[in-house]
Amino acid sequence: EDQVTQSPEALRLQEGESSSLNCSYTVSGLRGLFWYRQDPGKGPEFLFTLYSAGEEKEKERLKATLTKKESFLHITAPKPEDSATYLCAVLPPDDKIIFGKGTRLHILP
């Protein structure tokens, strides 16, 4: 069965304290892995798509990496405005995206 597991469930960091969020997946025929940011009461906001193992993408303080079994979202020197829930999702061949439960990130000033 295809599934996505994110860890940790919640993470509190001091401003400037770098860390990584994990997304482990089991999917047959992965077409893509997505990272989204979701703020309370809003829909997910697209961050990255990764297509193959070894691929990396960066945007400001965020960097996403992908292996055959997991993806990491690295956050460098985070700021309070980076506080949000970060969702990982995979796209199998049937187009039905499978989401992880997310990591709630809280950056303390």
Added chain:
Amino acid sequence: GAVVSQHPSRVICKSGTSVKIECRSLDFQATTMFWYRQFPKQSLMLMATSNEGSKATYEQGVEKDKFLINHASLTLSTLTVTSAHPEDSSFYICSANGQVPQAFFGQGTRLTVV
């Protein structure tokens, strides 16, 4: 990037009434759209796949007679929650996949049934 617009963003309705939520792809055609439901501090759960010009396909456990989906054009899908009850209160989100594998999401609709 592609934009998906969802309306309304918030709605409060009385128990027993029906509520319609619209999902539009603004700058691309979407033969397939997806409807999700999200409870507080939970992830998005796929409810159904909306197919343009044909019947929607529902995930296991989702009542198709309660959650009516219509995808009459390549840019519009609607979700109607019929005979709403307080337990239907939730955050509903639609998405559409672009040509490059990627899902674009609407802003979500907060439904409160009183």
